[in-house]
Amino acid sequence: MAEDDYYTVVFHHGGVLVSEPHMEYIGGVVDSWANVDIDRILIPFVEWRFEELYGDNAKYKTVYWLDPGLEVKDGLRPLENDTDVRMLYSIVHEKAQNKEIHFYFEHEDEVEVIDGDSEDDDCGDSEDDVYKPRHEDEGGDSEDNEDDADDEDHEDDEDEIVVDIGSGTVGCSGNPMPKSKKPKKQKWRACNGRPRYPNIEDVQRPHEARNTVDDADDEGGYHSDQMGSIRGDSDDEGRYEIKPPQFNEAAPFGQVDLQLYMLFPTLKMLKQAVKDYTIALGRPVKQVKADKGRCKYTCEQGCDWNIFCSWAEVHGSYQIKTFNPTHTCSRKLKNHQATSKWVADKLVEFMRQVPDMTAVDAFKYMASTFQVRLADMKIYRAMRIAREVVEGSEKDQYEILMDYCMELLTSNAGSTVGIHVERPDLSFPAMFDRLYCCFDACKKGVLSGCCPLIGLDGCFLKGYYGGTLLVAVSQDGNHSFYVIAYVIAYAIIGQETKDTWSWFLTRLFEDIGHPKDVGCEFISDMQKGLLPAMEELAPGTKHRFCLRHLEVNIWNYWRIAELRNLLWDCARCLTMLEFEKKFLELKELSMLAWTYLNNLQHHNWTRVAFSTTSKNCALTNNMSKQFNAAIVKMRGKPIISMLEEIRVYLMNKMNKIRKQLTQYRGPITPAAQTKLEVAK
Ligand SMILES: [Zn+2]
Numbered sequence: 001m002a003e004d005d006y007y008t009v010v011f012h013h014g015g016v017l018v019s020e021p022h023m024e025y026i027g028g029v030v031d032s033w034a035n036v037d038i039d040r041i042l043i044p045f046v047e048w049r050f051e052e053l054y055g056d057n058a059k060y061k062t063v064y065w066l067d068p069g070l071e072v073k074d075g076l077r078p079l080e081n082d083t084d085v086r087m088l089y090s091i092v093h094e095k096a097q098n099k100e101i102h103f104y105f106e107h108e109d110e111v112e113v114i115d116g117d118s119e120d121d122d123c124g125d126s127e128d129d130v131y132k133p134r135h136e137d138e139g140g141d142s143e144d145n146e147d148d149a150d151d152e153d154h155e156d157d158e159d160e161i162v163v164d165i166g167s168g169t170v171g172c173s174g175n176p177m178p179k180s181k182k183p184k185k186q187k188w189r190a191c192n193g194r195p196r197y198p199n200i201e202d203v204q205r206p207h208e209a210r211n212t213v214d215d216a217d218d219e220g221g222y223h224s225d226q227m228g229s230i231r232g233d234s235d236d237e238g239r240y241e242i243k244p245p246q247f248n249e250a251a252p253f254g255q256v257d258l259q260l261y262m263l264f265p266t267l268k269m270l271k272q273a274v275k276d277y278t279i280a281l282g283r284p285v286k287q288v289k290a291d292k293g294r295c296k297y298t299c300e301q302g303c304d305w306n307i308f309c310s311w312a313e314v315h316g317s318y319q320i321k322t323f324n325p326t327h328t329c330s331r332k333l334k335n336h337q338a339t340s341k342w343v344a345d346k347l348v349e350f351m352r353q354v355p356d357m358t359a360v361d362a363f364k365y366m367a368s369t370f371q372v373r374l375a376d377m378k379i380y381r382a383m384r385i386a387r388e389v390v391e392g393s394e395k396d397q398y399e400i401l402m403d404y405c406m407e408l409l410t411s412n413a414g415s416t417v418g419i420h421v422e423r424p425d426l427s428f429p430a431m432f433d434r435l436y437c438c439f440d441a442c443k444k445g446v447l448s449g450c451c452p453l454i455g456l457d458g459c460f461l462k463g464y465y466g467g468t469l470l471v472a473v474s475q476d477g478n479h480s481f482y483v484i485a486y487v488i489a490y491a492i493i494g495q496e497t498k499d500t501w502s503w504f505l506t507r508l509f510e511d512i513g514h515p516k517d518v519g520c521e522f523i524s525d526m527q528k529g530l531l532p533a534m535e536e537l538a539p540g541t542k543h544r545f546c547l548r549h550l551e552v553n554i555w556n557y558w559r560i561a562e563l564r565n566l567l568w569d570c571a572r573c574l575t576m577l578e579f580e581k582k583f584l585e586l587k588e589l590s591m592l593a594w595t596y597l598n599n600l601q602h603h604n605w606t607r608v609a610f611s612t613t614s615k616n617c618a619l620t621n622n623m624s625k626q627f628n629a630a631i632v633k634m635r636g637k638p639i640i641s642m643l644e645e646i647r648v649y650l651m652n653k654m655n656k657i658r659k660q661l662t663q664y665r666g667p668i669t670p671a672a673q674t675k676l677e678v679a680k
Contacts (some may be wrong), residue, residue, distance in 0.1 A: 023074070064079065065104075122452075215327060256276040405417045415438060419434070453616040496530070545618045
């Protein structure tokens with residue numbers, strides 16, 4: 001006989017074969033014999049082996065062999081007659097690359113149920129029964145009983161069927177059965193508390209099982225299909241018992257698997273798993289029973305789906321005791337199981353990848369990835385929770401703001417960073433009031449390369465604590481070609497008042513020099529408190545009012561469309577003659593509007609009166625608006641996250657412009673050159 005014809009025969013027995021929802025062999029144990037001559041694998045061989053396991057005259061109902069390469073759910077073939085045997089030969093020869101043949105025994109229905117209390121003290125609370133062969137009862141049933149195993153070895157020696165994969169000692173090859181192996185009591189046992197374990201078909205082959213289980217344990221987590229477990233007794237090589245599947249905590253959404261008898265370290269983990277599982281299915285469920293040690297869910301729409309989990313003393317963990325996995329109800333997109341906290345957990349990873357995530361992004365992400373539709377408020381709440389996880393809570397960031405500022409000063413020598421705190425008494429803790437920041441690179445850039453026109457603006461912060469961000473922005477000589485905004489400084493304050501603007505401007509003038517000394521002008525939206533502060537700190541400084549802002553004011557007061565056009569015409573005039581003519585037209589159109597404009601200084605709004613030192617004829621405060629628009633998504637973040645993102649934005653912007661301009665060759669800036677070319 002060629003060596004190729006020797007196979008390892010694996011018997012799955014003691015379990016229950018169920019056909020719903022698909023064919024599955026639940027529970028039982030596995031025995032194997034190596035080096036079996038395939039020609040001997042006939043029906044009598046199988047019967048004889050079964051009797052060895054369960055005693056003389058023991059009968060099974062049906063035995064199935066597993067088509068190699070297939071799974072139990074679709075690969076079981078009955079072995080009842082010679083035709084079946086011939087089919088087994090031909091298929092196994094062709095497909096069983098690993099030289100293994102698996103048999104599954106379906107036991108007789110009539111079993112004598114024996115109370116297991118006397119032998120299995122730890123089997124107390126389960127209603128589940130299991131078929132057990134003789135040697136299972138006497139052999140020390142798991143690694144939990146390792147201490148007992150030695151004591152019982154001698155019993156094993158007497159009663160155990162000797163199975164040695166390595167040596168090839170197999171009964172079917174002609175070795176006589178030891179006389180001592182007479183079966184004792186031929187009874188099926190139903191052990192209270194020893195549950196039937198599912199997915200026996202997924203257990204590794206005997207010779208693989210030991211390594212795989214060890215590896216899985218080393219990794220600290222494993223899938224339920226890696227649950228083969230070698231029994232501790234050295235005489236039992238080749239035999240292993242099936243552990244219940246362990247829940248795989250690392251399973252991604254959509255692949256969370258719940259199975260009957262699955263084990264969970266904590267009840268919280270089970271609840272989370274049920275949540276993921278049911279949301280992925282699109283079937284809302286409700287919790288109908290919950291206390292410290294157990295919980296039960298049923299289908300919200302009233303179908304038969306249900307799951308019950310409670311503490312299993314024998315495994316030292318929580319276990320699914322009953323589970324009907326079949327929903328007959330329809331799928332629903334709204335699922336109240338998807339709570340804000342659950343949504344936040346799912347959003348955290350997405351937020352790390354997309355820091356600028358908006359509510360719309362979050363809604364789309366949840367709908368496409370998790371198939372749930374969420375209400376707006378739930379999205380907002382979840383985003384806030386997720387943001388706190390990702391960026392740390394807003395309050396925590398204020399606590400380390402001083403450290404952050406010190407770090408800024410260390411890494412940006414020459415910069416000005418200052419925090420103003422309120423502390424009425426030394427017994428009070430310092431409370432944040434304002435922050436000012438002006439990077440050395442910005443200072444140098446403005447003084448050496450920007451037009452002396454500085455835009456001032458303030459915008460609201462959208463975080464939990466609110467506040468206002470004041471910015472001073474300037475443009476370089478290429479402003480009309482590249483959108484270039486140099487933020488000279490920014491400050492975070494409670495609200496815009498004369499006091500806060502004074503505080504900001506004082507620091508700004510310290511950094512870039514007093515307007516009278518450097519000859520710079522300002523443009524703003526006439527913010528509250530800004531004009532009095534400016535008048536106090538730098539009286540006589542030319543200050544433009546954003547024409548867009550003036551236009552809105554005039555429209556709000558007089559609602560005359562023609563006035564708006566005339567206002568722009570007047571503002572664009574470059575000669576006094578031209579201006580006076582247009583201004584007269586405006587006067588004829590609306591005397592009140594003319595009076596309003598005439599009360600302003602001409603240099604506040606029309607080019608004809610702008611000084612020539614600014615080298616920038618901007619009528620609007622667009623540079624500030626551009627900067628505000630660029631940081632709009634940063635304005636809702638906790639303070640350090642926002643400051644850091646603004647810093648990175650400025651750094652990238654400067655670097656980009658520097659790279660672009662290093663490639664440019666010419667006496668004047670590209671923007672000015674373009675204008676000249678057009679004017680030629
Ligand atoms: Zn249902």
